[in-house]
Amino acid sequence: MTDHLKFSPDILRRLGEELVPDIDQGIVELVKNGYDADATTCKITLADPMSGNGSIAIIDDGIGMTGNQIRKGWLVIGRSDKAKGALTSKFKRVPVGDKGLGRLAALRLGNRVILTTRPASEPGKQYSTSLDWLEYEKADVVEDVALAIAETETDLPHGTEIRIEGIEARITRTTVNKLARSLLLLSDPFARFDDQLSNGRLKSTKRSRIIDPGFSANLLTMEFKDLQAKVGKSYFSDAEYRIQAELHANGNATFRIMDWKGEIVHEAMAGDTFHAPPFTFDLWVFVLSKDSFSTRSSTLSEVRDWLAELGGVHVYEDGIRVPPYGGEENDFLGLNLRRVRSPEVRPSTNTSVGRIKINNTDGSLIQKTDRIGYVENYAFGELKRACGEALDWAARILLKERERKREADKQSKKEKAAKATSDLERVLSKNFKPTERKKVDKAIQSYVKATEKEADSLREDLELYRSLATAGMISAVFAHEIGKPLGLIDNAIKGLIRLVPDEDQRKANARVGRIQTSRTRLSSFVSIPLRLLSKHKRRTGRIDVNRCIGSMVEMLEPISANYDTLITFKPSETGLFVNGTEALLDGIIINLILNSFNAFLRDNFEQDKRRIKIETWSDTTNILIRIEDNAGGIDGVSVEDIWLPGVTTVADGTGFGLTIVRDSIKDLNGTIRVDPITDFGGARFTISLRPMRELFGR
Template identity: 40%
Template sequence: MESPILGFRFAPSILVRLGEELVPNLDQAIIELIRNSYDADASECTVEIKMDTINGGTIKISDNGSGMTHHQILNNWLVLGGSSKESTKLTPKGRRTVGDKGLGRLAALRAGSSVEMTTRHLSEQADEAHSITIEWSKYDKATVVEEIGLPIEKSTRKNHGTTTILKGIKRTLGRSETDRLGRSIVLLTSPFHEGTDFRINLIAPDFPELEARVRNGYLDDAEYVLRADLLPDGSGYAEVLDFKGDVLYSATSNEWPTKKQKGQVIYSAPPTTFELYSYIFNRNAFAGRGSTIAEVKNWLKVVGGVHFYHRQFRVPPYGDPGHDWLDMNLSRARSPEERPSTNTSVGRVIVDDPDGILKQKTDRVGFIESDEFLEIRRFAKDALEWFARRRLRDAEARRDFQKQESRIAPTQARADLLDTISQSLPAHEKERAIKGFFAGSWGRAD
């Protein structure tokens, strides 16, 4: 008798391993669903958070993207670990996809006790929407995952797009959790919101501070703006602007050689842009500005540091508290003068990566540290080093000028006083006054 052909079967506990343990933080899970909205060519995504201490919280993520057909739900949305998204393929709107593997989505869906997803594809009529409901408690009683069926029901939706509702959120949103969630949503596109056709709305009546953080920004109050470009030929260019937008100084990459390689520096990495907004916290710098030092400092506590944006989306943990991936604070500790820190600046490294060279880790936290990633890091650190040297050079020039002024000042003061004596006193008193002047506290005449 011929043995039946068998395949792998999975216990429900695998959903825990791939969901809750893979992406343990609620903010990461929500960001993953927002990524899906971006990949669906949505122009707008709304995140609504409602807390209920008795029945558990509810998180609703709704977008106006392309939506999904019955076929796409069955063969893409319900397939875990696989992805129909190719990193080098553009969406109909010309976006490069930022979602991957489906595991991050699973982590988000596992955040609550149940999930309701309703979607309507842009090619379908309002009465042709589809919905699916997942009750996670059913899997607790099953031996294998395949025992639980997930029927795709017919539904209605006025406009095309997708709405996902997570109910019975198991994790309470304490202060640290809401701070992390607010920071993640703020930094997803803000404070660098220009140049994108994707908007995120946050509705969180229980957490008004989160909404305020999304709205506020203080980039225009930066004293210096460093802009550096890693060009397609592997060379670099950088310039520094003041708060008025005027160029203070600029350089090509052969002006910031590393210790390992003299002459022109060549970077083996995809084209990259590095921007850094650096603040000087003194009264003179903020005179006439529309904000206060305290406001900007509090804002930098949320957004400070250099963040990594891959295809317009931020990739954690770069720039998170305690993750100073460009060693800014270490460099400042070794040589504090004129160097920015994560507490006095905010910046971003931007890589479009059309060929999909950079690969995120499975848990979506950071990139695999390939040669290309390390070269991007080296480029950004070299630009920071050049910026610090140029500012230090200016500081030394100011000190030399002040020393010269301090030497000139007494001599000039004596000359002015002698001139006053000569012009204001009668002739018979001038000689006595001048002798008394040189014999007094001014010391001997030069």
């Protein structure tokens, strides 16, 4: 007798589950099969999704299957009955669905699958079959389970229904939302707007075919309706501009910037060719500011929600979406990364929505077996490169435009100022006698002078901030670099010690000890700028005030030891939390502590036991932080003036420390009070911050 390779039912589970992890993605795969069957609509219903025994039905109006097609195709796992590149029979669609393992995974979402199908080729006929997965669990090998295909009469039109029953996993709202979103985006929602947006110019790239009425998938739930309303509405005309890259079959690309009406404002050929299948990349960029929406019918929040739903840059291969591009947290073109380099004229995923329409007829782009994205091959790399070049090109153009606009603004401001002056002159000469006129002129002059002075000082502040920021960045860069020489010192010391003859070891050890102490001091000093700039500290969120101050005091330990100063920190007994960034709080604390150090070092100020005391506590409404020292208090400058930029009592000090403190506290919505001298023997700063307990505090 002939033997066969047989499969344990386990393999079915493993194959499916591992390939498509999510329910929503599994269902989308089944919907795609509907598209491949030249369906125009596909309805998805969910029953008792939260019960642990739910069911899903996917019903399309496609061409259906005959008994033979079920037998030879649908029931054969892993076979694709069409060669790649072959188009569907009716609408000449490029098949997008997965006939293989992805479909298996979807079918296995529940305990049972019932397939009912009415082939267009055999009107009045209906075929049905069911897969009972529990039966497979019991069987030794897959082949042992017998299947029957029933044939009945019907007067219903052609189409296919797949019903998955006994779904044990609870289908949560989140999953439903995700599914709704995936289904909506599955068939290019942008396509509906192509006509109005592109003036029909894109049509030339489409292949001629029997007119495809299109394909839509509807999830019959409330969530879907809401979402559909959101996504379905078009806000494209609210875009500030649209960046377009069109890659032609010969590898040449055209880059364009269009205004909201779709009119081309800038156009250029790319300087390079790209080896990717022809595609069109569109990116609608929005300026989400109150100003820009003040004159429009749509509201800022509407557009913001819409953008949040629609997400980033979606990829449509022959009209069907290729996930995960453009999905949540997916930024495959690196929009946000590019933005870091020049934020002013770059879109982010939050302020733009885009689409790449690909004609993948040559198959150089290959979808991964799990149906999540393309294989990162050369063609895909070229596609990304072309899009990136388009974005860079656009950024350059926009930057130039903006500079031109700024110049023009400046000019018009000057003209306005000149006009205002002449208007004023006219009014004055009409209303004042020459004798009074002199007084008025003088008053105006002094006012203008004061205003100019203020502008001057602001400019100076800005310059100083810039140079300080540069100094900070550079010190951080070199702090990174210092690790190497430090390591070298360690090794050199060890080597030297070995060279010292035994009788001199004691003497040598004293000196080596000093090198080591200095090395430790050095590394603790250089770690400070690094810590202050470490990335996680820039994010806004909940700050644990006590932890933040505690670690700051600990970090400054080598410095306070250096200044012979004892810093004591008495945190409140309970946790204190504020909303903000740790960097802000760090900046406040470190500047106040440095301020105290400087006060101790003043010429002719005597303090044998230098102390800085930090306390935190909370009263009924606020979080309070108190920092005081015994450095003699504030003198040589009036208390109101200490906050002013550039005011310093230290030779060559920048006078910015307390200004930064003031501004940072303002950013944290707090207040600061200063007592120039207290019983403790120095200045006392009391900071009051809003607690965050209503949101996060426990």
